[in-house]
Amino acid sequence: MKALAWHGKHDVRMDTVDDPEIVNPRDCIIKVTSTAICGSDLHLYDGYIPTMKAGDVLGHEFMGEVVEVGAKSTLKKGQRVVVPFTIACGSCYHCGKHQYSACPNGLPADNQDIAMSLYGTEMSGLFGYSHMTGGYAGGQAEYVRVPFSDVGPIVIPDGVDDDKVLFLSDILPTGWQAAEYAQIEPGDTVAVWGCGPVGLFAVQSAFLMGAERVIAIDHFPHRLELAKRFGAETINFEESATYEALMEMTGGIGPDAVIDAVGLEAHGLFVDNVIDQIKASTFLGTDRPHSIRQAIIACRKGGRVSMPAVYGGFVDKFPLGAFMEKGLTLKTGQTHVQHYMPALLNAIMEGKIDTEFLISHRMPLMDAPKGYKMFKDHQNEVTKIVLKPGMTAAA
Numbered sequence: 001m002k003a004l005a006w007h008g009k010h011d012v013r014m015d016t017v018d019d020p021e022i023v024n025p026r027d028c029i030i031k032v033t034s035t036a037i038c039g040s041d042l043h044l045y046d047g048y049i050p051t052m053k054a055g056d057v058l059g060h061e062f063m064g065e066v067v068e069v070g071a072k073s074t075l076k077k078g079q080r081v082v083v084p085f086t087i088a089c090g091s092c093y094h095c096g097k098h099q100y101s102a103c104p105n106g107l108p109a110d111n112q113d114i115a116m117s118l119y120g121t122e123m124s125g126l127f128g129y130s131h132m133t134g135g136y137a138g139g140q141a142e143y144v145r146v147p148f149s150d151v152g153p154i155v156i157p158d159g160v161d162d163d164k165v166l167f168l169s170d171i172l173p174t175g176w177q178a179a180e181y182a183q184i185e186p187g188d189t190v191a192v193w194g195c196g197p198v199g200l201f202a203v204q205s206a207f208l209m210g211a212e213r214v215i216a217i218d219h220f221p222h223r224l225e226l227a228k229r230f231g232a233e234t235i236n237f238e239e240s241a242t243y244e245a246l247m248e249m250t251g252g253i254g255p256d257a258v259i260d261a262v263g264l265e266a267h268g269l270f271v272d273n274v275i276d277q278i279k280a281s282t283f284l285g286t287d288r289p290h291s292i293r294q295a296i297i298a299c300r301k302g303g304r305v306s307m308p309a310v311y312g313g314f315v316d317k318f319p320l321g322a323f324m325e326k327g328l329t330l331k332t333g334q335t336h337v338q339h340y341m342p343a344l345l346n347a348i349m350e351g352k353i354d355t356e357f358l359i360s361h362r363m364p365l366m367d368a369p370k371g372y373k374m375f376k377d378h379q380n381e382v383t384k385i386v387l388k389p390g391m392t393a394a395a
């Protein structure tokens with residue numbers, strides 16, 4: 001089959017690879033009908049994530065048709081399913097608490113050294129996201145093997161278009177969890193750093209959870225426009241200083257809750273960001289955590305910090321004093337996708353959440369290398385690329 005393989009920094013190719021096979025009775029095989037490129041994939045593309053090997057198949061946002069089932073899969077051939085990016089067993093201590101992204105059972109035992117030394121624990125299994133997370137082949141491919149298919153995939157009712165539900169695989173539940181972790185109370189003002197897919201779904205979710213005002217921050221005009229569409233006020237950080245603007249907009253108090261939906265590749269000519277960039281390029285550091293620093297500094301006393309954004313290693317210049325003195329709380333983590341999928345599918349079906357607004361480009365899977373480059377180089381206009389294995393010409 002054809003699949004998108006990683007070969008190094010800014011080098012992804014459509015390779016011919018072996019078709020996946022059932023290796024465990026709980027597996028199923030899916031014929032992919034739609035798969036998206038994620039902001040997290042850019043961290044791989046830009047070479048920030050360790051333990052990648054040449055030939056690794058990428059992609060963790062995908063859906064398709066079940067074409068083969070293991071003896072213990074609960075799915076049936078022909079069903080259409082969306083697959084969560086987190087691989088979880090459904091029956092361990094963590095899964096019992098619905099903390100699916102903490103499940104250790106999706107990870108083969110011999111790949112945990114780096115995670116143990118960085119995090120003091122093993123990582124969880126993820127599709128298409130390095131050998132530290134299990135080395136699973138991802139879904140930017142014609143076919144994909146899905147482990148624990150009796151737990152993860154959600155069946156999509158007939159007649160519902162792929163583009164409506166594909167984002168249940170990651171970014172919609174991630175934006176939703178981000179808003180939930182911000183513990184929004186009616187009347188709150190919530191500030192969201194980053195108007196990528198995660199930030200935009202966090203904006204929608206925050207309003208649905210009762211926020212009175214949502215302030216969205218980015219520097220790409222088109223992405224800020226999308227946030228406005230949902231009722232957000234906006235700050236373009238290239239036109240106004242974010243902290244000062246937030247203080248002015250909140251009577252000098254600061255937002256009740258702040259959400260960092262930027263992550264380890266923050267943009268902007270800020271002193272701390274430039275130092276982080278130099279450190280990263282000389283292998284003295286890993287992350288550029290400008291947005292979480294700024295979110296903590298801007299949050300009101302006693303407020304809440306939610307950090308869906310991904311960070312990888314150790315950071316400095318972290319405003320620990322401000323965090324303590326202001327009495328903030330912080331919640332973060334990979335999304336417990338399986339926990340949120342059923343309710344969010346209903347919300348989509350009832351028209352409460354708009355998903356399709358985000359898709360800027362639909363392309364054949366074969367154009368995936370071009371798609372990665374476009375997504376990297378033109379983030380203003382390219383908000384989300386959906387790759388379709390069955391498509392022949394871009395739309």
Ligand SMILES: NC(=O)c1ccc[n+]([C@@H]2O[C@H](COP(=O)([O-])OP(=O)(O)OC[C@H]3O[C@@H](n4cnc5c(N)ncnc54)[C@H](O)[C@@H]3O)[C@@H](O)[C@H]2O)c1
Pocket residue numbers: 038039040042043170171174193194195196197198199217218219220223237261262263264265266267268290291307308309310311333334335379
């Ligand atoms: N927790 C999870 O399970 C999970 C799941 C998916 C994605 N993520 C992470 O969430 C983050 C966002 O994902 P995405 O797909 O929306 O990414 P994205 O790259 O499409 O969007 C990030 C946005 O942040 C903006 N930005 C950059 N620097 C900024 C700054 N200084 N201030 C304000 N905005 C700034 C960029 O312009 C961009 O629009 C990434 O770190 C991604 O890895 C986490």
Ligand SMILES: [Zn+2]
Pocket residue numbers: 038039040041060061085170171
């Ligand atoms: Zn993703």
Ligand SMILES: [Zn+2]
Pocket residue numbers: 088089090091092093094095103104105
């Ligand atoms: Zn588990």
